[in-house]
Amino acid sequence: MSTPHPAPAERFATPGGVLTLEPLALDGPTVELLHAWLTHPRSRFWGLLDADPATVRRAFEAVAAHPRCEARLARLDGVPLGVVETYDPAEVLLAGRYAHRAGDVGMHLLLAPARTPVPGTSAALMAATLRGLFERPGTRRVVVEPDVRNEAVHRLNARAGFEVHGPLPLPDKTALLSTCTRKQFEASELGDTARPVPAAAGPAGPAAAGHLGLHPMRVAHRHLCCKALAEFAHERLVHPEPVGEGVFEVRAGAARYRFRARRTALEHWLLDEGSLRRTVAGAAAEPDAQALVTEFAPQLGIPAHLLATYLEEIASTLASAAYKLVHRTRPATALAGAGFQEVEAAMTEGHPGFVANNGRIGLGVTEHDRYAPEAARPVRLVWVAARRSLSRLDTGRGLDEDALYAAELDPGTRARFRARLTGLGLDPRDYRFLPVHPHQWEHRVTVTFAPDLARRDLVLLGEGGDEHRAQQSVRTFFNTTRPERHYVKTALAVQNMGFLRGLSPRYMRDTPAINDWVAELVAADPVLAGAGFSVLREVAAIGYTGDAYHRAAASGHGEEGPHTKMLAALWRESPVGRTGPGERLATLASLLHVDALGTPLVSVHVRASGLSAEEWVRRLLDAYLAPVARCLLAHDLVFMPHGENVVLVLHEHVPRRAIMKDIGEEVAVVTDRPLPEGLDRIRHVVDPATAALSVHTDVFDGVLRHLAGLLEADGLLAAGAFWELAARCLHEVAEADPAGAGRVPLFAPRFEHSCLNRLQLLNTLQMVDLTDQAASLQYAGTLENPVAAPVPVR
Known part of the structure; x- marks a missing residue:
């Protein structure tokens, strides 16, 4: 190998973005990332599925220490993409096992597993790597020895011009020895798709928006399109038609969206994000979330005068997603043992149901990097x-x-x-x-x-x-200097998810x-x-x-509005003092977090707990679902128990109990039961079926639908088994309060399908009237109740 020491960072322009190859630093965050990549099932051919972080570190330390080996981290427009290893095959791995030539360089590519695979990513990594190697003096041929079973890399090698020489027995595998010369590469499909570029100069004056590169935005568009199709289908705004085994298509004028998916309880759609293909008038087109909204605008029912506002919230959501792809790279395997605020900053999904879920219209790029929760800056x-x-x-x-x-x-x-x-x-x-x-x-x-x-x-x-850290709600702060001190919730004139946050x-x-x-x-x-x-x-x-x-407003010539809500704050108790030995805090929303690899944080907790998935879910339901249902049946009291409003206390990765927050704006009493003087604001009398929606909509549809989908998709627990556990939990609550259970139809065969996105689409400036939230609800028929069926006797 011609270069015994790491070369400086190299940059290549590719159709997928600017790919950078930089020396691999074995700091903590990088080792976390490498460990997550190498222990992912898609990286099985690297033979490190059961490795711990220390083993991964030692493996790459050995590469760094070897005078004829090198490892480099690849980034595509700033997003960590994989690892490139090069070695001298005359001295390492292949010594004496093949017909060596002067100028041979051995190569391994690790493409990071991706939740949202974007076409062309692996080709960009391969083309840039080969271009860089052939630009180095002395490189005449690149040698690879992938496992014979690794068909995906064989296809990629063929696209890059590799010549197959046949199977080669090695100590740990049977390899398919292949080589590629500069001439073969340049004549291949990928030969002219990467060219070296100099390091970009930093911008002068205005704040940089480096996360707004081609690749992170392509990933963000694809993911948000998939989420939009899934949630709009769930709310019956669009109607996927089967066009093959597990393949569906949605049409809007000349646009077609085709994808692989399956549907589970509560009409929850599980889309294969890598399968999404968009065509316009028959021609292939990139998935584009703003284009999707515009194409489907008539079906979505967005008032024409508010379409631009919704598109701006989509744009802001995309920008936030791109920022997280570049800067929030901690894998779920590392987050499972991280602290309360570390996990809060790592969250990548603003809300599991809302499509435009990170609007934050009014925060500029500098302010986003300073105040957004994912920036994790002290404030x-x-x-x-x-x-x-x-x-x-x-x-x-x-x-x-x-x-x-x-x-x-x-x-x-x-x-x-x-x-x-x-x-x-x-x-x-x-x-x-x-x-x-x-x-x-x-x-x-x-x-x-x-x-x-x-x-x-x-x-x-x-x-x-x-010093404080912003929470997912953006305008609420956690005190990091004195964690026992209160949260501080501030007024913030930023438009986010259908509200100006005053x-x-x-x-x-x-x-x-x-x-x-x-x-x-x-x-x-x-x-x-x-x-x-x-x-x-x-x-x-x-x-x-x-x-x-x-x-x-007091004179009668005006009214209360955004301007009367700009200077106010409240203090909320901290949960830090409510933990015992070995206990940790995590929001319920964090369980729904899925990292860039596609690994759900809930799955990591389940596997690390040592419990069966059934037992783990039962513990969660006892801590969360049971108290919410008890408050409704025994006290006519309902919360807004979505993921960010519930703090879980975990012990050895298992939920022990739940703590509810955001009481003042969200709690309601749904009957005419007596209340203390001065508390009539929280009385919102509704019929029993509407009262039951506090469980059916807010818990089942708003949280558990997504959780069940993640566990099923990850192969841990079938959705049917999940909902059987939920039914058992609710029956136990009902048995403890038969009068309440007889009044509130929690086990009705069907319930009204209350839809979140329909609310936001109808009025992007103010989704609901906080003084009468029930009257603002938007329905789309009914849903089959997943807990209505009799629970089998065990």
Whole structure:
């Protein structure tokens, strides 16, 4: 081999994007990635399926230490794509086993397994690698020895011009010895598809958007198209027609989408993302999520004046997905043992059901890299002083203003804030301290509330002392400096998933009292207490009301709207203090996370637990489904128990109990049962069938449908068996409360098909009226209830 030491990074332009080959650094994250790649079933021919990370590290350390071997990491437009190993076949592996020639270079390619395979990716890796090798002085022929059973790589080698010499017995396999000269490569199908390019200069001035490359965007488009087809089919907005065994087609004008798929309970579609093919007027076309929405717009029912807004949310969702493909590369196998906030930052799917699920319209590229949860950057909140007479602070039982600030702000920070006010000739006793999202300060407070700042009804105090991390909801922060301190939920004038993310001071005035009542009700229920179920209380809410927008609404000449929800915050309890020895926290949403390899995090937890999939799911249902159903049957109380609103406590990868959050905006009492004075806001009386949708829609359709699909697709548990376990769990809850079970039809043969995307498509600016959410629901007929069938006796 002509180059005993690693060459510098090389870059090649290919039809699939710019492919970079760089020296392989064996740092922790890279070893995690290599381990996940090599232990994936699709990498079986590398012979390391059962290896642990230490074994993988040692294998590549041996390559790095050998003077005639080299390993390089391949990236396509920044996305980690695989590994290229080169070696001198005269001294390594093939020494004395074949007819060696001067200038021979041995080569191994590892193409990373992909959840969303994009056509042309393996060809880009092969073409760039061969082009790079033949550009090196002394390389005359490339030698490969893949396993004879590896038909996929044989096809790729043939496309690159390799000549097959026949089977070759090696100590660990029977190889198919093949070679390729420069002339053979350049005459092949791939010979002119890669050319060297110099390193790109960094952009001058504006912030870089390096994640917006061809390859990550192709992957993002394909995945979002598959999700859109699956969820729109689930909501009966599009209607896939069978065109072959397991193959379906959807049509919209001249556009055709064909894919392999199967349908499980609750009309859940499992699409093979690599199989998706789009044609327009018979010609092959790239999957394009914005084009799909436009093509299907008449079926989707998007009002014409809101189509552009929805397309912008799709574009923002694509940009976020591309960012995660480049920057959030931790595999599920590593995340299963990671910390609470590490997992939160690694999440790649904004919501399992919504198609436009990462809108965040209003965050620029620099702000996305600074404030988005996937950026995982430390954030210090901006604090302002709000004049006491023009603001309100509401606290829960046992908490007052002084105790709140003492718990949330260090003495030095409080002293600095008071000194800022006194330095302006103001009396600190006349003000309250209000936390503000930095983006909100920069873009809204300093502009929209400029007169208030000038009057010193609002005063900038500066940054707080603690560092925080944004959660998946974007405007809620976890305190990483003092994790036992409260979450802080801020107003944020960013459009995301059908809402401008504001907070209403008027609406929040009863929030602490509502939280106190729900927490006390849950704690007093012996069944819920026995399950360890609890809630994270929102203990305090603050809002500024002294602005012109509130005055206009109060005068009757205006109304409450986005401008009256721009300066407010609330504090929510942290779950950190609720864990015992060996316990870890993870959101329910994290179980639905699927990494870039296609590995679901739930599958890693199940396999690592040592339990059967049936037993693991039973434990999860006991911790999550059973308490939610109990609250409905025994207390007429419903939550919004989607994945991000539920924090699971895990022990050795097994769910032990659940903690519910986001109580103030989402909880409801669905009958006319007595409520404490002042809590009528949460009463939303509905008929029993609609009340049951809090389980049927929010739990079954919103969470468990996706979880069952992941477990079935991964071969761990058939969907039918999953739903039998869910039925058993609910029957146990019903047996403990026969009166409630007789009133609420949880086991009805069918239930109304309430659809999330239909809500967003109908009004992309505000999906629902928070004061009457049930009236906003959009239905598409009924669904067969997967727990309605009698449960077999065991």
